[in-house]
Structures are given as structure tokens and as C-alpha cells.
Amino acid sequence: MQKLTVNLWMQGTAEEAGEFYAAALPDARTEIESRYPTEGLLEFQQPLAGLPLTVSVWVRGTKITLINAGPEFSPNASISIILSFNADERDVLDATWAALSEGGSALMPLDAYPFSTRYGWVTDKFGVSWQLMESAEPVPDSTRMMPCLMFGGVAQNRAAEAIEFYGEVLGAKLDSAFPYGQATEVATADSLMFAQFSLGEDKVAAMDSGVAQGFSFTPGVSLEWPCEGQEEIDRVWEALSAVPEAEACGWLTDKFGVSWQIVPSNMGELMQRPGAFEHMINMKKLVINDF
Known part of the structure; x- marks a missing residue:
């Protein structure tokens, strides 16, 4: 069952x-x-009164949330979404690439690479980055779509540290890790070229950028994590939040710059209460009894 949601x-x-x-x-x-x-x-x-606040998109059964807001932030390639395809789905991969490329731009052109017979990295017209990858092995449902955290800029070479930290706070478990083996322009030999870890049943990829990046994580892409009860919200919030000025409405920024939304597992129910939105926007950490 999905717990982690990309927003x-x-x-x-x-x-x-x-x-x-x-x-x-x-x-x-x-x-x-x-x-x-x-x-x-x-x-x-x-100006947004009465307009959509959140729009859900389900892709292969996995939910992504689109947050309707102002011009303060926008997505970038520091968190992309990987879509994996079986070898007999090349037509679907190519059609998806063509659709996402319309009005967008390719970061890595759709082509054959040493790690995949057909792969491309594209930023669509809304600024969201997607990695499309063909797999020679059957793709498990759990990895058909997953977020990928790229540690570059001020977060360069911290992917392994982050996975270990998320293990301590959220119970993340490392599934696989592939270091570069030799230094690149900015990555060390021990930096992670690619890794995958589990957050419960959810799969997440992580990598250290092999080239210098002028950007890093922002609230343009955030990770939503539901908690069972106030005690768990308090524990996760205290462990993760590293930028006090970024705390607002259940949002926080961790020590790597990644934005999280730490919410009660019954958030939908709480938001149905009279005045819930007004109460929420006056909170930093969400307090269930204050809705």
C-alpha cells in the first residue's frame, strides 16, 4: 500500500x-x-478562492499530488520521477516520451545507454522531470514508477548519508547501491551513481550527480509522509526539520534541503472540519487537536 506521495x-x-x-x-x-x-x-x-487546491494523478495505480499555488516555487530535476517499462512496451515508452517532450526539453536524449537499451530524461512543459527507462528484466509493480533524488549543488555527495538518515527516522532500508568507483568532475569514487531504498512498500531512487549542478532541492517537489497520531508527527518533525524558517502548514526542509510534508494519516478527514484550512495555514507543525 502506498504511503509516500510525491507532491x-x-x-x-x-x-x-x-x-x-x-x-x-x-x-x-x-x-x-x-x-x-x-x-x-x-x-x-x-485569487485562488474556490479554485482547485490539490489535483491527484494516478499513474499505474500510484498517486502523485499536484498542488495549485503561486509563483514562489517550481519543480526542477533534483527530484525526478522514473518510469520503467518492460522490453515489450517500447511503443508505450516512445509515446510517453513524445507526449512529455511536447513543450519540454531533453536532459538526456532518448537512446541506448550502457545501463538501458532505451532511456531518456526529459523535463516537461510544467518543469517536472521524468526518466523513462526500458528494462531487460520484468519490472516489478513496486518500481514501475518511483521518485529519484539527485544530490547535487549544495547537497553533492550526500546520497548515502541521506539514505542512512532516512533509515533512522523513517525506517528506510537500502535495497541496492552502485558507487561511481572512480571520481568524476564532482563525485567521489565512493559517491552513489545509483541506489534504491525502500520506505515501507514504496521504492525511492537516489544518486549523486556526476557533474556540477547549479540547483538542488526546493519545495517545488516535496515528499508527503503520513503519521499515525500526534506522537509520531512530533517525533518525525523534530528529527527531520533543519530549517526553522521553512516550517509552514506541515512543510519542513531537512538537512539535505529536501522538502517534506508531515501530515496526519487522516488528513482528508481533518480538512473536512469547519475552518480547517484557516487553522492549518496558521500552524507550522500540524497539531491534530488544533484543526
Whole structure:
């Protein structure tokens, strides 16, 4: 059962993006999950009154959330989404690449590489990065779609440290790790060219960039982690939050720069309470009894 959710910051385009992804991605559908209230908004939120707040996109049964907001942030390639395809799905891979490339740009062209017979890395017109990969071995359902954290810029060469830290805080378990073996422009020989770890049933990839990057993690792509009860929220929040000024509405930034949303597992139910949105926007760490 999915627990970790990738959240993508959209600059007022969440509904449009949801429809785009439902058409572009394999086995995908979209739904407006929640709307902004018409009252109790902060001044900068008032133009969004009544508009979609969160738009869900399910891809091969895995949910992504699009957050409808302002121009403050946008996604970048520090967190991309890997879509893996079986060898007999090349037509689907190629069609997905063509759809995502429309209005976007290729970071690595669709081609054969030493690690995959068909692979490409593309940033779509909404700024979201996707890695499409053909696999010679049958792809397990758990890795058909997974986020990939690229540690570059100020977070360069910290992928292994991050996986160990997420193990201590969230119970992450390392599945596989492939170091570079020899130094690159910015990566050390021990840095991770690619790794995969598990957060419960969810799979996450991580890598240290092999070349210098002028960007790193931002709230443009965040990871949502639900907690069972206030005690668990308190524990995870205290362990993860490393940038006090970034704390807002259940959002935090960890010591690697990764943005997380630490929410109660019954968040949907809490948001149905009268005045819940207004209460939420006045919190930093979410307190269940304050909804």
C-alpha cells in the first residue's frame, strides 16, 4: 500500500497539468481532490478562492499530488520521477516520451545507454522531470514508477548519508547501491551513481550527480509522509526539520534541503472540519487537536 506521495508545486496550472498527465502517462487518470475555500484565505491566496487546491494523478495505480499555488516555487530535476517499462512496451515508452517532450526539453536524449537499451530524461512543459527507462528484466509493480533524488549543488555527495538518515527516522532500508568507483568532475569514487531504498512498500531512487549542478532541492517537489497520531508527527518533525524558517502548514526542509510534508494519516478527514484550512495555514507543525 502506498504511503509516500510525491507532491508537485504548480503555479496555478494544477488542473491543466492533471489533464495533461492523464493523457501523456501510461494507465493514468486525474481528479480534483480538494478546492481552496472562499473564506479565511491569506491575502496572497485570495485569487485562488474556490479554485482547485490539490489535483491527484494516478499513474499505474500510484498517486502523485499536484498542488495549485503561486509563483514562489517550481519543480526542477533534483527530484525526478522514473518510469520503467518492460522490453515489450517500447511503443508505450516512445509515446510517453513524445507526449512529455511536447513543450519540454531533453536532459538526456532518448537512446541506448550502457545501463538501458532505451532511456531518456526529459523535463516537461510544467518543469517536472521524468526518466523513462526500458528494462531487460520484468519490472516489478513496486518500481514501475518511483521518485529519484539527485544530490547535487549544495547537497553533492550526500546520497548515502541521506539514505542512512532516512533509515533512522523513517525506517528506510537500502535495497541496492552502485558507487561511481572512480571520481568524476564532482563525485567521489565512493559517491552513489545509483541506489534504491525502500520506505515501507514504496521504492525511492537516489544518486549523486556526476557533474556540477547549479540547483538542488526546493519545495517545488516535496515528499508527503503520513503519521499515525500526534506522537509520531512530533517525533518525525523534530528529527527531520533543519530549517526553522521553512516550517509552514506541515512543510519542513531537512538537512539535505529536501522538502517534506508531515501530515496526519487522516488528513482528508481533518480538512473536512469547519475552518480547517484557516487553522492549518496558521500552524507550522500540524497539531491534530488544533484543526
